[in-house]
Amino acid sequence: MSDTTTRALSLLNLLQTHRHWPGSELAGRLGVTERTVRRDVERLRELGYRIESSPGSAGGYRLEAGSAVPPLLLTDEEAVAMAIGLRVAASQRLVSGPETTITALAKLEQVLPAPLRRRVAALAETVQPTGLNAGAAVSSEVLGELALASRDHERVRFTYTAASGEVTRRRVEPHALAPAERHWYLLCWDLDKDDWRTFRVDRLEDVEHTRVLFSPKALTPEEIEEFILIARSWVRQAVEADAVMDLPLEQMRDIFGQWGQGASAENESQTRWPVGGGDFRETMYGLTWIPAGVEYSIDLVEPARSELRETVARMLRALDAPAPPRRMTS
Template sequence: MSDTTTRALSLLNLLQTHRHWPGTELAERLGVTERTVRRDVERLRDLGYRIESSPGIAGGYRLEAGSAVPPLLLTDEEAVAMAIGLRVAAAQRLVGGPETTLTALAKLEQVLPAPLRRRVNALADAVQPTGIRTGAAVSSEILGELALACRDRERVRFTYTAASGEITCRRVEPYTLAPADRHWYLLCWDLERDDWRTFRVDRLAEVEHTRVLFDPKPLTPEQVEEFILVARSWVRTAVETDVVMELPFQQMQEAFGQWGQGASVEDPDRTRWPVGGQDFRETMYGMAWIPAGVEYTTDLAEPSRAELRETLERMLRALDAAPPAAPRHPSASSAA
């Protein structure tokens, strides 16, 4: 393999790992001049790769979908079959390492021409794996777009439909995609709210790439896990109630952290916080986390209200009663 071919393949690999590359950085990485980079880009274009170039200080190169599948040693049928398989694997979490699946899917769909993409969309909708517990339907095309944005650290816009039915337009800096309980979640920095937010991917639509890059704000793996855990807890439950606590909103947010999501200002001195669970016991557990000394009221409905009261009264009687006698253990002599 000639040096020219090797360099062109190295250039192609770089173009596939980021959405946009400045010409100067490509030249530096490859150890050549920018003029040589331009010649190698033209060679790749001749092979069927559609590479968009933009002039200026912030200019550079990006790999786009072309009119035909570039030479990946795949036929159209093989490319369609591979894309469908990756979509199913991503949506159903059939393999470990979701980032690997999404990265492979994003790389392939990035270069699929429009006719083949339409075939993939049509066939993927008809493929329904059996024997697998699924969550809400997720657009694997949107998963691929979000995976690209997470990989490239690119701001995106999208519309989001909340559980309440409210539709909003969001502008975010995507951080990571994470699967949990057969749902996909996007963890990102919400530019309008100036805070971290987690969105259910099945409620996302109209993802738009802005081509504006960003430096991600730092998060530890433990923080990411907590964000996803909180997001998983925000589902409709059998028992739901609000508590209004004698605690200003800012102090409540500081005390509860991410678990304070959903809270709202009741008045300058009080905060309203939704609590839910599968039964009154889980609701009681949630209310038990209200800080010590903070008074609150709740609109817990019957029969859960009566069940909780009866349970608490028995607990109080148990605490007020004399403790049970210590268990009697046979002596060593009697045991002999």
């Protein structure tokens, strides 16, 4: 780094530590003339820093907010404090736009020297905000790696442990990171499955950057939200059931789209589809999405089976009964 650049950074650090600096004092601290200070101020202005100057014996320089965010110069302590704050915000979803928090964290930790990264990791473990349902622990380092890969459109490999305990090595094109309720999810194109997949980040480790770039496939925000919603539905439900419908697997997948994940062929003409919810009502709602005219049987344990049967029977009686008189309107 040249002497000019080093001096300009030192000047910037001084301007960020005090509201106002007399020109003579800046010159004395930097060991240069006031004319050199003026030239260095102009260099910083060209970089986007808004530095106001006032003439006279009481005059000097002041760093002000501008119309755009210029590069920031942080001390070691400031960088550590900022990284810890971003880690907490990312893991607890304390702010809106969580992907912005993760990207900012990734950018900062990418340039931190190894000793500072270790300090951040050690201190962040001791910061435990209360009053929040944090869910499964997620490595901020893994989140940062995935955020950078998503931002740069870089293929990655990682080890994934499914809910069943099965461990696989995956090759993916990461598209988006999103929090949902208590977990973080990675939406990506699975190169081996040749399809979209959503992975729980807390079950993911050993992220490996391939340095192979890809052109991202188009997805709308609504499609991303639907993928995450489907992934959330795979969390074990209070009421779980299997519907076996008279519909071949491929035809069922064409109709259900991504909601057909988890379905399997019962035989050549029937498909088994897992469906569930917080109670029997949510399970009943899921069953209503089976296409009209398609017959099916359902494996539903008690007491949910009896509760669903009683509710449906009352509905049928209500539909068969004469309609109540319509309310007269004036």
